[in-house]
Amino acid sequence: MSMYSDKVMEHFKNPHNVGEIKDADGIGEVGNPICGDIMKIYIKVKDDKIVDCKFKTFGCGAAIATSSMVTEMVKGKTIEEALEISNKTVAEALGGLPPIKMHCSNLAADGLSKAIEDYKKKIQDSKLKTEIKNQCKKM
Amino acid sequence: MCGKGVNGFMKRIYMDHAATTPTDNEVVKAMEPYFTQKYGNPNSIHSFGQEARDAVEEARKKVAHLIGANPSEIIFTGGGTESDNFAIKGIAWANQKKGNHIITSKIEHHAVLHSCQFLEKHGFRVTYLPVDKYGLIDPDNVKKAITDQTILVTIMHANNEIGAIEPIKEIGKVVKEAGIYFHTDSVQTVGHIPIDVNDLGVDMLSMSGHKLYGPNGVGVLYLRKGTRIDSLIGGGSQEKNRRAGTENVAGIVGMGKAAELAEKRLVQGEEDKLIKLRDRLIKEITEKVDHVLLNGHPKKRLPGNVNLCFEFIEGESMLLNLDMEGVAASSGSACTSGSLEPSHVLLAIGLPPEIAHGSLRLTLGKDNTEEEVECVIDILPKIIEKLRALSPFKGSWEGLKK
Incomplete structure (x- = not known):
């Protein structure tokens, strides 16, 4: 099918980083069943760097290819750098997407930011917990 | 492998x-002379025109035969979508003094649904009947939906997506009893299952050339004699004033040949x-x-x-x-x-x-x-x-x- 670029088809045929991360530091889910695209992005973070990223996606060719691409783009990046990845840059890295796919199936970067949000929240929660623990100890 | x-x-x-x-090879072969050799306008008086006229009328007979109609009840159009638009809008405009209500189903092709939605914007009321889990319409539901304002029932013969064949004959009886016009979008069935317009009890039936190994850009609306309808496309007096525009002779010839071949295949x-x-x-x-x-x-x-x-x-x-x-x-x-x-x-x-x-x-x-x-x-x-x-x-x- 010629509706997708070669790069999209490459990622669709052989998606990179498929799977779940059991002890993920952050998980982000985006999409909904009406549109028919649901993505789950898992990240593993070490020293503020994303050391691993995996995905599971229910969706069309564009949804699968963008998921695969974002997991490739983010590896080795710091949290701050990772947050700069947008749906637009993912689509560009894939050599573009058909216009109709730009808004419905191009969600992978949103999935990633949600995973990062989840990670940050977890860190804060655990910081809070340690603080409370320490305070309790002091008392 | x-x-x-x-x-x-x-x-x-x-x-x-x-x-x-x-497109069937035999169809293409039948069409070919009508591009470069027999290129006359069927409305012209000279021999070029008359050989094109003969070909159009021959095709009309073949299409009529396939669905058990009279050749005079066959109107050539630009395709299945045009036929649906013509049937629905044409009946609505021509019969609006009788009533403004149309009955259809939720699973129709967009050519039907969008025609109905267009009419809703212009003062008509449309009932979209539900279907069961198999995609079938209950003729009783059609009966219940009919009011004294109903002028048209349009239900597809078979659904293009899930293939469900609707009980058109049973619905036809209900509609006839009420004295209302009945149209069926038969694009998916003509040439694929036996069809007889009198057996089905329909007043109008849409068909498309390219769904039965014929060419694109040609369709047919079967229009039962005596049906009050306004035309969709105005202009010359072609197709007995029902559909203006110089006939797509090659396409019509192809449609005729496709109908003939489809009939053969059904017999076989x-x-x-x-x-x-x-x-x-x-x-x-x-x-x-x-x-x-x-x-x-x-x-x-x-x-x-x-x-x-x-x-x-x-x-x-x-x-x-x-x-x-x-x-x-x-x-x-x-x-x-x-x-x-x-x-x-x-x-x-x-x-x-x-x-x-x-x-x-x-x-x-x-x-x-x-x-x-x-x-x-x-x-x-x-x-x-x-x-x-x-x-x-x-x-x-x-x-x-x-």
């Missing part, structure tokens, strides 16, 4: 005949051949794959139609994978419909959107073989497995946020 031909060239398998059919039992292939596909795929549903009725369905939903995966990614193996199919997924929602037909039979997105339609045609069917039965389960491995849902929809 399945899907692969000699010398590395892929042997492609076409199973999307409900979208369009290949093509229907049974396709039903055998269809049922084998359904049986073996549903045996090999779990979490799969058959859409439409198991028996009351088009001879070549297979429509299945595979849970936990999405249709377009199935189509792309099939295409990589050389198999052409279609889906009711949003991604392939060009809209954001999955097919209105699959939603109307009660499927939740996430399941409707996983639909796959394989529509068989006269040239499909046992071997091709075996090939699809072989590769499809592997594709489903591959895509399910990517899916966040495994064996259940647990965790789905609606």
